[in-house]
Amino acid sequence: MDVIMPQMGETVAEGTLTVWHKKVGDTVNSSDILFEIGTDKVEMEVPALADGVLTEILVEAGETVVVGTKLAVIEGAGEAAAPVAEKTEAPKAAPAGPAASTPAVELPKRDRSMKLSPVVRKLLAENNLSHTDITGTGRDGRIKRGDVLEYLKGGAATAPTAPIPAEAPGAISGEGITVVPFSYRRKMTAEHMVRSKATSPHVLQAVEVDFSGVNKARQAIGADWKRREGYSLTYLPFIAKAVCSAIKEFPHINGHIEKDHLVVFDRVNLAMAVDLNFEGLVAPVIRDADLKAVTEIARATNELARRARANELTPEEFANATYTISNNGSFGTLITAPIINQPQVAILSTDGITKRPLVIEQDGEDLIAIRPVGILAQSFDHRAIDGSYSGAFMRRVKEILEGKNWVEAVS
Amino acid sequence: MAELTYREAVIEGIAQEMRRDEKVVFLGEDIGKAGGVFKATVGLWDEFGDLRVRDTPISEQAILGAAMGAAMTGLRPIAEIMFSDFLAVCWDIVTNQIAKSRYMTGGQVDLPLVIRTANGGGARFGAQHSQSVENWAMMIPGIKVVAPSTPADVKGLLAAAIRDPDPVIFFEQKSLYATKGEVPDGEHVDEIGKAKVVREGDDVTILALALMVPRALEAAERLQAEAGISASVVDIRSLVPLDTQTILSQVKKTARVVTVEENPRLCGWGAEIASIIAEECFYDLDMPIVRITTPHIPLSSADELEDAMIPSADRIFETVRQEVD
Numbered sequence: 241m242d243v244i245m246p247q248m249g250e251t252v253a254e255g256t257l258t259v260w261h262k263k264v265g266d267t268v269n270s271s272d273i274l275f276e277i278g279t280d281k282v283e284m285e286v287p288a289l290a291d292g293v294l295t296e297i298l299v300e301a302g303e304t305v306v307v308g309t310k311l312a313v314i315e316g317a318g319e320a321a322a323p324v325a326e327k328t329e330a331p332k333a334a335p336a337g338p339a340a341s342t343p344a345v346e347l348p349k350r351d352r353s354m355k356l357s358p359v360v361r362k363l364l365a366e367n368n369l370s371h372t373d374i375t376g377t378g379r380d381g382r383i384k385r386g387d388v389l390e391y392l393k394g395g396a397a398t399a400p401t402a403p404i405p406a407e408a409p410g411a412i413s414g415e416g417i418t419v420v421p422f423s424y425r426r427k428m429t430a431e432h433m434v435r436s437k438a439t440s441p442h443v444l445q446a447v448e449v450d451f452s453g454v455n456k457a458r459q460a461i462g463a464d465w466k467r468r469e470g471y472s473l474t475y476l477p478f479i480a481k482a483v484c485s486a487i488k489e490f491p492h493i494n495g496h497i498e499k500d501h502l503v504v505f506d507r508v509n510l511a512m513a514v515d516l517n518f519e520g521l522v523a524p525v526i527r528d529a530d531l532k533a534v535t536e537i538a539r540a541t542n543e544l545a546r547r548a549r550a551n552e553l554t555p556e557e558f559a560n561a562t563y564t565i566s567n568n569g570s571f572g573t574l575i576t577a578p579i580i581n582q583p584q585v586a587i588l589s590t591d592g593i594t595k596r597p598l599v600i601e602q603d604g605e606d607l608i609a610i611r612p613v614g615i616l617a618q619s620f621d622h623r624a625i626d627g628s629y630s631g632a633f634m635r636r637v638k639e640i641l642e643g644k645n646w647v648e649a650v651s
Numbered sequence: 652m653a654e655l656t657y658r659e660a661v662i663e664g665i666a667q668e669m670r671r672d673e674k675v676v677f678l679g680e681d682i683g684k685a686g687g688v689f690k691a692t693v694g695l696w697d698e699f700g701d702l703r704v705r706d707t708p709i710s711e712q713a714i715l716g717a718a719m720g721a722a723m724t725g726l727r728p729i730a731e732i733m734f735s736d737f738l739a740v741c742w743d744i745v746t747n748q749i750a751k752s753r754y755m756t757g758g759q760v761d762l763p764l765v766i767r768t769a770n771g772g773g774a775r776f777g778a779q780h781s782q783s784v785e786n787w788a789m790m791i792p793g794i795k796v797v798a799p800s801t802p803a804d805v806k807g808l809l810a811a812a813i814r815d816p817d818p819v820i821f822f823e824q825k826s827l828y829a830t831k832g833e834v835p836d837g838e839h840v841d842e843i844g845k846a847k848v849v850r851e852g853d854d855v856t857i858l859a860l861a862l863m864v865p866r867a868l869e870a871a872e873r874l875q876a877e878a879g880i881s882a883s884v885v886d887i888r889s890l891v892p893l894d895t896q897t898i899l900s901q902v903k904k905t906a907r908v909v910t911v912e913e914n915p916r917l918c919g920w921g922a923e924i925a926s927i928i929a930e931e932c933f934y935d936l937d938m939p940i941v942r943i944t945t946p947h948i949p950l951s952s953a954d955e956l957e958d959a960m961i962p963s964a965d966r967i968f969e970t971v972r973q974e975v976d
Contacts, residue, residue, distance in 0.1 A: 357937040359906050379976035385906045385937040 241290050243274065243312040245305050254393075255279045256304040257311065258424045262294050268314060275301075275311070278424035282522075282555055292316035304394060356383060363388040366499055425520040436582045440497075444577045445630055446617040447638045451593055454478045455612050457534075457646035469539070473650075476512075476567050477538035479590050479616065481649070482640040483565065484508045484530040490633040492625050494562045496583040502624050507531070511561035511581055512541055514548040522548050523581055525561045534650050569593060575615045586620040586630065653836055658691040658828040660802035661767070664809030665692070665729060667838060669699050675813060676721060678705040678714060679731025679767075688733055689769055689828050711737045715744045715766065722764040723752070727813060734780045735770035735822060738787065749818045750793030765812045766820045770798070771862055771913050772945075772961050773826035777952035783913035783945065785860065786920050788820045789890040796890040797843055798822040800864035802832040804888060807841025815843060824861040824913075846894035848901060852881035855907040855938075855975050858898060858924060860887045863911040863962060870967035878972045890920050898924065899931055906937035909971055911962050916944040941974050943967055 245255065255277040262268055262275075274288040288294075296313040299305055356364070356371055360383050364371060367388075374391050376383035413419045422430065458473055465473040487494045487508055495504040510529035514522050524544040529537060547553050564581040565588045572592035580587050593614035600609045616637065620630045655663065669675045677695060679687075683706040686693035696704040707714050711732055718730035732738055738745065745766070752760045772781035788796045797812055797819055799805045805823065812819035849864065850871050859867040864886045871882040883901050887894070902908045908928060910921030925940040943962045951957050 357906075358934045359937045362934045382976060384976070 241314050242310045243314060245307050245309040245311055246286060247307045254304055254306045256424060257299050257301055258283065260297060260301055264294055264297055266294050268292060268294050279555060282553055283425055284551065288314060290314050359385045360388055367392060423520065429521055432582065433579050436579050439582060440580050440621040441623060442580060442619045443622050443627060444617055444619050445627065445634055446575055446615050447634045448613060448615055449638050449641050450598060451475060451612040451614060451641065453642055453644065454646050457650045460647050461650050471542055473538055475569065475593055476590060477534045477541060478641065478646060480510055480529060480537045480565060481534045482637050483563065483588060485640050486633055486636040487530065487563065489636055490629065492629065493586050493633050495585045495624065497585060497621060497624050498583065505562045509560050509562045511564040512544060513564060513566040514545045516549055523561065523564055524548055524553050524557045525559065565590065569614065575617050577617060578619050580619055580621055585624045586618050589617045591615050591617065652833040654831050655802045655834045656828065657802045657805055657830050658689060660805035660834055661691040661809065661823060662694060664806040665695055666698065668810055668813040669703065672727065674725065675727045675729065676703045677729045678707050678717060680707055680709055680733050682706060682731050689825060691823065691828060711741050712744060715741050715749065718764050719744060719749050719762060722762040723760055727763045729765045729767060729813060732766060732768040735768040735784045736779050736782045738768065738784060746791045750791050753817065754793060761816050762818045763816050764818050768822060769825040770822040771824040771826060772950050772957055773862065775952050775954060775957060778949035781950045785822050785890060786914040786918055789920055794891065795819040795843060797888065798861040798890065799888060800827065800861050800886050803834045804841060806834050807839045808843060808888065810840040811843050814840065822861065826862055844889050844892035844894060846888055846897040847886045848883060848897065849886050850882065850884040852883040852905065854881045854905055855909060855971060856883040856885060856901040856905045857909050857911060858885050858887055858921065859911040860920065861913065863913055866962065866964040867911050867967055869964040870971065873968045874971055880971065880975055882971065895927055899928065902928055903932055903935045906935055907975055909941045909943060911967055912942065912944040913961055914945065915947045916942065917947045919944050938974065941970065943970050
């Protein structure tokens with residue numbers, strides 16, 4: 241039986257085979273993990289799906305291949321086991337030529353071999369590429385949009401942004417050091433972080449927030465919530481809700497930067513950075529978060545984190561984020577300067593919330609009160625907005641968190 | 652959900668609104684006792700009687716003049732023009748009177764009326780009874796233009812047109828009258844001005860209206876199966892107002908766009924949309940905009956000639972396959 245590169249979500253055309261878990265000659269069971277694949281969004285373990293002996297490996301670890309490529313051969317596959325080839329989607333069929341039933345409609349042929357379409361010109365200009373860099377796969381060798389996109393996906397190292405830091409050449413474990421090779425996800429993260437810093441002039445702004453009002457709501461329904469839902473109601477969904485509300489007044493926060501303009505979105509697709517137990521970082525998306533209540537955001541966040549850690553997310557679940565929140569609060573950090581999730585305008589870090597003495601005013605008198613206080617820090621892209629706009633947005637987030645009747649909002 | 656034909660959906664749409672609002676009246680040629688020449692009004696006269704369902708003399712100008720007067724004095728008339736070709740004799744009352752009254756009176760006069768008409772070819776009626784004239788109507792400022800492709804849309808959009816405070820021309824494609832489809836039970840009202848993405852695809856967007864929608868869908872299935880081309884199909888549904896948001900977002904996604912129009916090529920609705928696309932998202936295009944239309948000629952009543960003139964699923968398939976590279 242042939243082992244085929246599976247389709248990992250509708251938008252993914254290719255992937256990198258990162259690790260083989262079996263070698264030629266090994267006996268495999270259908271449920272054994274045979275290999276792992278990675279795309280720019282996810283990593284996934286793939287089972288053998290057939291019993292037999294692995295007789296041939298055709299694609300080595302580290303190679304990037306298109307969906308449908310034959311990867312290996314398992315012989316002696318049991319009849320009962322469903323072969324991988326049938327379980328995965330077939331690759332896009334090559335044009336089958338005119339079917340017998342089609343009428344003879346002949347259109348005038350256009351010679352487009354040397355012509356670049358508007359979208360191809362735009363993509364080349366945006367990425368400082370020349371048409372000579374790209375191999376056209378269209379008719380007469382025309383460069384199609386997809387050819388440029390493929391090039392950009394595969395050619396990150398040759399793109400004008402900084403290259404991925406290479407592993408220390410020649411270093412080997414032993415002599416008092418341990419060499420930890422970057423996982424596929426580590427490499428992707430590294431590449432994205434370097435690109436983001438090289439692309440966006442980051443500015444950090446932070447506000448101190450008194451979370452007493454939020455705490456009231458957590459105390460009001462927290463115990464009941466934990467019993468019913470099986471996990472704690474944290475500060476995060478309240479912060480997310482406040483961010484979504486504030487974005488309505490400061491819409492330019494919720495955008496993508498494209499070359500010389502800002503694309504502003506009506507809906508907030510909120511990416512939530514999820515740590516995979518120190519094994520990497522992903523940022524799945526809560527769609528239309530601005531339409532969701534605090535409790536709905538809490539459930540969505542918990543579900544995404546659970547599925548992220550179980551490696552169950554699909555590439556679509558990472559797509560089209562418009563703003564990102566990175567939650568470092570559980571580590572008790574004071575403040576974190578987050579790196580923008582490109583091509584978004586800004587990213588918020590939520591850090592530790594602890595009881596602190598706070599000077600408050602009551603009946604015209606200054607008093608020291610004990611309040612749960614935390615710092616919210618936002619990095620924004622100074623190309624898109626200025627400090628006044630970001631600062632006003634942060635002030636609004638703070639006002640909402642401190643002033644809104646959250647007990648009412650969750651009951 | 653009940654399965655209805657396109658013509659039964661017309662009857663249901665009118666009946667739903669006549670039951671709901673006694674101001675809704677219906678007039679036209681042979682629409683009463685005879686049930687309409689396309690049998691798309693059967694039963695309405697029996698239910699609502701002579702006063703509200705009125706047969707008229709064979710004078711299209713009189714029908715629309717009466718409808719306009721009725722609308723001005725507080726009724727919500729539905730007027731049938733048996734063949735859309737006959738709108739040609741009505742253009743003064745439609746373009747100069749009905750479409751302009753709200754503006755000319757400074758907003759004092761509403762004309763909540765619907766002009767229903769059987770449009771398009773495929774039924775061997777010849778050059779004077781087969782034209783697809785939705786582009787004529789689209790050119791008139793002051794009038795809404797709707798052309799559904801499914802029974803559900805017929806009922807929902809007809810109800811919306813009747814409730815609309817402004818004049819609407821409602822084009823029913825006569826070759827679709829016998830087609831069937833699921834229609835929601837109970838009251839069904841849709842929204843005028845929203846296109847529908849009826850098939851999602853990645854490689855090319857096919858924009859279609861009325862009879863061209865099922866043909867585009869058939870072609871899209873074959874493109875997927877035989878050429879590996881994944882086509883989005885958008886049912887435009889309403890030419891005025893035009894849902895440019897849906898259209899442009901699909902075009903941006905696929906970078907390629909093809910219009911499929913039953914109206915003759917010159918100044919067909921696709922030309923207007925192509926111009927909007929060129930202005931709004933030129934830099935997203937990966938292929939010249941392609942228009943598939945009926946040619947700029949009178950339609951033949953001969954079967955084979957008429958079939959060769961109006962865009963078919965085969966022609967859509969072949970054109971898209973050859974143009975998308």
